Amino acid sequence: MNEVRQARKDDHLQVLRAALGQGALRTAHRMVNALHPAEIAALLESLPPAQRELVWECVDPDLEGDVLVELSDSVRASLIRGMDAEELVAAVGGMDVDDLADLVADLPEAVTQQVLRSMDQRDQERLRTVLSYPEDSAGGVMNTDTVSVRPDVTVEVVLRYLRMRGELPERTDGLFVVDRNDRYLGMVPLTRLLTESPDRLVGEILEPEAPRIDPNTPAHEVAQLFEDLDLVSAAVVGPDGRLLGRITVDDVVDVIREEADRSVLSMAGLQDAEDVFAGVLPSVRRRLPWLAVSLAAAFASGSVVHSFEGTIQAAAILAAFMPIVASMGGIAGTQTVTLIIRGLALGQIQRDNVRWLLLKEIGVGALNGLVWALVICAVTVAWLGTWRLAAVAAAAMLVNLLAATGIGVVIPLALRRMRVDPALGAGVLLTTCTDIIGFASLLGIATLVLI
Amino acid sequence: MNEVRQARKDDHLQVLRAALGQGALRTAHRMVNALHPAEIAALLESLPPAQRELVWECVDPDLEGDVLVELSDSVRASLIRGMDAEELVAAVGGMDVDDLADLVADLPEAVTQQVLRSMDQRDQERLRTVLSYPEDSAGGVMNTDTVSVRPDVTVEVVLRYLRMRGELPERTDGLFVVDRNDRYLGMVPLTRLLTESPDRLVGEILEPEAPRIDPNTPAHEVAQLFEDLDLVSAAVVGPDGRLLGRITVDDVVDVIREEADRSVLSMAGLQDAEDVFAGVLPSVRRRLPWLAVSLAAAFASGSVVHSFEGTIQAAAILAAFMPIVASMGGIAGTQTVTLIIRGLALGQIQRDNVRWLLLKEIGVGALNGLVWALVICAVTVAWLGTWRLAAVAAAAMLVNLLAATGIGVVIPLALRRMRVDPALGAGVLLTTCTDIIGFASLLGIATLVLI
Numbered sequence: 001m002n003e004v005r006q007a008r009k010d011d012h013l014q015v016l017r018a019a020l021g022q023g024a025l026r027t028a029h030r031m032v033n034a035l036h037p038a039e040i041a042a043l044l045e046s047l048p049p050a051q052r053e054l055v056w057e058c059v060d061p062d063l064e065g066d067v068l069v070e071l072s073d074s075v076r077a078s079l080i081r082g083m084d085a086e087e088l089v090a091a092v093g094g095m096d097v098d099d100l101a102d103l104v105a106d107l108p109e110a111v112t113q114q115v116l117r118s119m120d121q122r123d124q125e126r127l128r129t130v131l132s133y134p135e136d137s138a139g140g141v142m143n144t145d146t147v148s149v150r151p152d153v154t155v156e157v158v159l160r161y162l163r164m165r166g167e168l169p170e171r172t173d174g175l176f177v178v179d180r181n182d183r184y185l186g187m188v189p190l191t192r193l194l195t196e197s198p199d200r201l202v203g204e205i206l207e208p209e210a211p212r213i214d215p216n217t218p219a220h221e222v223a224q225l226f227e228d229l230d231l232v233s234a235a236v237v238g239p240d241g242r243l244l245g246r247i248t249v250d251d252v253v254d255v256i257r258e259e260a261d262r263s264v265l266s267m268a269g270l271q272d273a274e275d276v277f278a279g280v281l282p283s284v285r286r287r288l289p290w291l292a293v294s295l296a297a298a299f300a301s302g303s304v305v306h307s308f309e310g311t312i313q314a315a316a317i318l319a320a321f322m323p324i325v326a327s328m329g330g331i332a333g334t335q336t337v338t339l340i341i342r343g344l345a346l347g348q349i350q351r352d353n354v355r356w357l358l359l360k361e362i363g364v365g366a367l368n369g370l371v372w373a374l375v376i377c378a379v380t381v382a383w384l385g386t387w388r389l390a391a392v393a394a395a396a397m398l399v400n401l402l403a404a405t406g407i408g409v410v411i412p413l414a415l416r417r418m419r420v421d422p423a424l425g426a427g428v429l430l431t432t433c434t435d436i437i438g439f440a441s442l443l444g445i446a447t448l449v450l451i
Numbered sequence: 452m453n454e455v456r457q458a459r460k461d462d463h464l465q466v467l468r469a470a471l472g473q474g475a476l477r478t479a480h481r482m483v484n485a486l487h488p489a490e491i492a493a494l495l496e497s498l499p500p501a502q503r504e505l506v507w508e509c510v511d512p513d514l515e516g517d518v519l520v521e522l523s524d525s526v527r528a529s530l531i532r533g534m535d536a537e538e539l540v541a542a543v544g545g546m547d548v549d550d551l552a553d554l555v556a557d558l559p560e561a562v563t564q565q566v567l568r569s570m571d572q573r574d575q576e577r578l579r580t581v582l583s584y585p586e587d588s589a590g591g592v593m594n595t596d597t598v599s600v601r602p603d604v605t606v607e608v609v610l611r612y613l614r615m616r617g618e619l620p621e622r623t624d625g626l627f628v629v630d631r632n633d634r635y636l637g638m639v640p641l642t643r644l645l646t647e648s649p650d651r652l653v654g655e656i657l658e659p660e661a662p663r664i665d666p667n668t669p670a671h672e673v674a675q676l677f678e679d680l681d682l683v684s685a686a687v688v689g690p691d692g693r694l695l696g697r698i699t700v701d702d703v704v705d706v707i708r709e710e711a712d713r714s715v716l717s718m719a720g721l722q723d724a725e726d727v728f729a730g731v732l733p734s735v736r737r738r739l740p741w742l743a744v745s746l747a748a749a750f751a752s753g754s755v756v757h758s759f760e761g762t763i764q765a766a767a768i769l770a771a772f773m774p775i776v777a778s779m780g781g782i783a784g785t786q787t788v789t790l791i792i793r794g795l796a797l798g799q800i801q802r803d804n805v806r807w808l809l810l811k812e813i814g815v816g817a818l819n820g821l822v823w824a825l826v827i828c829a830v831t832v833a834w835l836g837t838w839r840l841a842a843v844a845a846a847a848m849l850v851n852l853l854a855a856t857g858i859g860v861v862i863p864l865a866l867r868r869m870r871v872d873p874a875l876g877a878g879v880l881l882t883t884c885t886d887i888i889g890f891a892s893l894l895g896i897a898t899l900v901l902i
Contacts (some may be wrong), residue, residue: 017803038679048807159645168642171683173624190641191619194610227708228489230701232622244778246679246723249700250681253707256679260711261793267718268789269782276794277804280814284822287786287815291823294782299830300773306771316764320757322773323886331720331745331879332774338719342712343727348497351470353728356499363731371735372742379750392673428782435774 013043020051029058037063041070044079044104048277054081064091069099073106074275080106088112095155097123098143101130111114127246138222139215141255142236142245145169148176151185153205155196158188171248173232177206184235184243186210212237215244224251224347263345266424297428301326301435308443314451317384318443321393324376325442329400329434332368336361336408337426344416347444358409365405371400396442403437404430464494471502480509488514492521495530499728504533520550524557525726531557540565548574548596549693552581576833580695589673590666592706593687593696596620599627602636602654606647609639622699624683634692637661642762663688664682666695675798677703714796717875720744741879748879752777752886759894765902768835769894772844773828776893780851780885783819787812787859788877795867809860816856820849847893854888855881 012031019027031042032055040059044052044067056079059067068076068091080088088111090102104112104127116124126144133139147168149158158175163166174189186206196205211234213222226249236245265274269290278286279399305322307313312318340357343349349357373394380390411429412422463482470478483506484490491510495503495518507530510518519527519542531539539562543554555563555578565574577595584590598619600609609626613619625640639658647656664673676682677700684699716725720741730735733894756763756773763769791808795801800808824845831841863873863882 017801021803036679038681042679042798045797046801046804048804048811126776157652162645166646171624171681172642173622173683186839190645191623193645194613194641195617195619223607227701228487228493230489230622230623232700241830244879249683249704250678253678253700253704256704256707256711260707260715264711264715264718264793265789267715268786270786270789274793276790276799276808279812280818283811283815284818287783288818288822291779291782291819293566295779295823295826297776298778299834301778302771302775305774306768309767309771312767312770313764316760316767318758319763319770319773320753320760322770323756323777324746324753324889326774327749327752327882327886328742328746330757331742332738335719335721335741338721338729339725339726340718342715342725343497346496347493348727350468350497352472353497353499357727360499360728360731360734367731367735368738368742371739375746383750431778435778439644439774 006249016043020047025054025058026436028055029294032058033060033063037066038070040067045072045075045277049078049279052277056082061087061090065095065099065103065420068092069095069102072275075276076103076353077106078275083305085111085114089118093118094144096143097126098145099128101127101140102135104131105135133215136219136255137215138213138217138219138236138247141219141222141251141385142247143169143214143251144245146235146243146246147172148178148182148243149202151177151179151189151201151206153202154198155193155200155202155205156198158193158202159198160268171233171250174210176235176243176246177202182243183241184212184237187235210235211248214239215417219258222247223252223255223259227256263341263423264419267427269424269428272418288408294428297432298435300432301439304436304439307444308439308447311443311447311451315389317389317445318392321389321396322439325393325396325400326435326438328372328397329404329438330431332365332401333404333408333430333434334427336364336405337422337430340409340412341422341426344412344422350415354409354413358406361405361409362402365402368405369401372401373398388450392442392446395445396438399441400434400438404434407433460549467494471498471505474637476505476509479506483509484511484514488517489521491518491605496523496526496726496728500529500730503530503728507533509616512538512541516544516550516554520546520553523726525729527554527570528557529726529729536562536565540569542830544569547596547746548577548594549581552578552591553586555582556586560832586664587670587706588666589664589668589670589687589698590695592670592673592702593666593698594620594702595696597627597686597694597697598623599640599694600653602628602630602652602657604653605649606644606651606653606656607649608795609644609653610649622684622701625661627694627697628653629694633694635663635686635688635694639688661686665690669729671710673698674703674706674710678707686872709769714792714874717872718878720875720879745879751883752890755887755890756894759890759898762894762898762902768840769897769901772831772840772847772893773890776844776847776851777886777889778782779848780825780855780889783816783852784855784859784881784885785878787815787856788863788873788881791860791863792873792877793874795863800864805860805864809857812856812860813853816853818857820852823852824849839901843893843897846896847889850892851889852883857887858884 016028016031019031044055047055085108088107092100092115130140130144174187176187179185186208187210188202188206192205211225211229212238213234215236215238231249233246233248235243236247238244249440258338273285376397377390377394380393381387408430413420415425456768466477467482470482495506498506536559539558543551543566581595595728625638627638628636630636638661639653643656662676662680664685664687666687666689682700684697686694687696687698689695710832722737750841827848828841828845831844859881863877865877866873
């Protein structure tokens with residue numbers, strides 16, 4: 001897409017939005033269906049519910065299936081809920097097996113059955129194979145439209161076969177080589193078919209080292225493999241050595257995007273595939289659990305403060321320092337937590353380097369603590385002119401920053417060991433700890449020194 | 452990589468780590484160089500500085516360049532600092548132009564000059580072309596190793612040319628078609644070359660609609676295009692219509708990964724390409740600016756509390772409710788901020804749906820506020836048995852949650868308009884606002900009601 005085309009696309013969307021705003025449905029209809037299914041999906045996801053319905057009505061029935069595949073889970077589910085069985089069967093009938101597999105979970109049972117009946121035996125079997133693996137495993141992500149050849153034929157025979165066969169599946173960058181029992185032997189890249197002499201045997205030019213992915217491999221490991229080896233496609237091979245399907249890089253890109261999305265959202269206690277245009281009620285319901293956890297945590301730190309009521313009564317100014325000491329601990333700890341979660345996700349953190357990391361972060365906390373203790377001390381003297389309060393605040397700051405980085409290392413690792421997603425729980429756990437330690441050290445030291 | 456190979460790789464790494472731990476350098480040397488450059492890079496990034504140096508010493512000189520390309524910026528820069536000019540020239544000499552372009556920014560000027568002198572005229576020009584575009588633009592990401600053909604030759608001639616030419620560049624999924632002035636006309640997928648009749652003309656089977664990317668397109672827009680259209684490669688075409696290079700999906704995968712990484716890190720005020728194994732001093736230095744901003748923000752909310760010193764002295768229990776009301780606002784606001792930042796990044800939020808979003812989030816805030824006001828009221832009565840304090844806390848909660856979601860929409864949009872990365876600033880700005888509003892409403896209402 002050159003700049004002209006990009007600009008044209010932006011204009012297109014703007015005109016389309018204007019048409020929707022004015023209720024010019026005929027124009028909208030024409031413009032919507034001139035878009036690529038992925039672009040229609042992006043458009044639908046950027047519209048409030050009422051307009052979303054309107055645009056969805058405009059989509060040509062034979063595009064509906066392709067658009068559904070491109071949508072995020074929650075938007076897709078809401079659109080499917082609005083369609084009757086007949087519409088759904090029409091939309092998803094004739095779709096690729098792999099695309100269909102992505103939708104099945106959201107379809108009503110009756111629709112699935114009807115679609116299954118309309119498929120031939122081979123496609124039914126393929127669909128069952130894909131569905132038999134978890135959605136986020138290699139088997140759940142794979143396509144079954146493989147093209148395979150035998151090792152004992154020549155390049156010339158393969159070329160003739162391909163010309164007879166006609167069209168190849170999208171993103172085919174190589175042919176899979178299998179023996180007569182469908183056992184996977186390796187891959188012949190298309191580039192080699194094109195550059196090798198026609199009388200060579202496939203068996204001589206195949207790449208036996210081409211990766212073979214077990215169908216139960218987690219999707220994020222598959223993504224890592226594609227990234228490390230810069231793959232375009234790879235074979236999925238069952239434990240018996242038989243070729244099951246192939247994974248292509250476009251699926252991997254989706255996996256990477258979803259993974260990144262999930263980690264950002266779960267840090268804020270939101271569910272993945274969140275729809276920013278969901279209505280008020282569903283939004284409130286989805287955000288409730290996290291706020292409930294946070295309230296419990298906040299009451300825990302509140303009760304720590306409560307236990308120092310006498311101290312605060314004697315020196316109410318301490319209340320002004322509570323948020324300062326606590327929030328600095330929260331920020332410093334969050335920096336550490338973020339680095340550790342990332343290191344875990346990238347596989348950089350292993351049992352044998354955890355001790356080094358912990359010591360290093362405690363070092364960072366100690367140095368940070370010294371720096372900010374001096375700063376808060378200086379600012380407090382300048383602000384309020386009291387050395388004793390300044391010393392108390394500085395001591396509390398040192399304690400909290402030192403604790404924050406240490407806890408910041410421990411929490412994600414502990415969550416990981418308990419098989420809880422560190423990105424989900426670590427934030428609230430950490431700030432609860434730094435709040436409690438911050439309040440307890442500030443008010444505790446003040447009780448000893450000031451009163 | 453089947454499970455066996457994956458397991459073998461994990462074993463391999465474990466044995467290697469053990470060898471490093473025991474100082475068995477000869478074993479380590481052999482094992483390191485059996486890995487893929489991307490795997491060596493991942494290993495280096497997961498080691499503390501001392502061991503990292505050790506492993507880097509083990510890497511074969513002719514692999515060093517490929518490993519450097521795969522490393523993240525900060526780790527790469529630190530390794531390059533430890534190499535002398537001669538080593539560097541040896542490591543990067545003979546690298547692909549595009550890989551070299553990624554490294555040049557980190558190389559000492561003298562090394563760059565020496566490498567440039569060792570290149571032929573054509574490669575020097577190619578390197579200058581790539582370097583003339585920003586690193587995060589299509590021109591900066593592209594490869595220059597394109598294979599192009601003319602439209603007026605037959606498929607058979609192309610096949611013969613390819614066989615004579617031998618090897619094709621990696622991830623070639625199509626040939627670019629250009630006229631005699633090197634003007635880009637379209638692409639012929641390899642799959643079509645293999646399936647079309649040999650006597651057809653290239654001009655008849657080329658895809659004129661294949662995307663042509665302007666070299667100044669931002670990398671994240673290129674990534675979106677690849678995602679939407681499921682591309683493997685695409686042509687980069689200058690404003691004069693001439694073919695400049697091509698972008699391949701593996702580069703796009705890197706862009707997506709880096710983008711996701713950056714947004715997670717910047718939410719915690721960390722710089723991109725952060726090295727979790729950096730030493731204490733560089734870590735403290737990198738985290739200082741964000742903590743300084745946070746301290747200023749914390750003093751702002753502290754001074755709000757300070758202005759209510761009399762109220763707190765009269766009712767010290769209020770100090771226990773300060774963190775509760777403030778943190779609930781912070782959590783609720785962060786949920787909104789996260790959704791809005793994500794919506795902006797995905798291009799879902801446009802001028803014409805902002806008003807809808809703002810109203811919706813205020814609705815969410817109002818309903819959330821009611822729910823949690825009731826909860827805090829009930830808990831407070833149960834905890835402390837005082838209705839008046841419970842009512843004050845509930846009112847403050849309602850105000851703060853209502854404000855939090857509204858502000859959560861406005862802050863990222865305002866930052867975006869000021870061309871500041873919303874992921875970087877929004878978090879601290881938001882919690883400063885919710886802290887101040889939380890404290891002011893709690894203590895303000897208490898001043899009116901309790902005293």
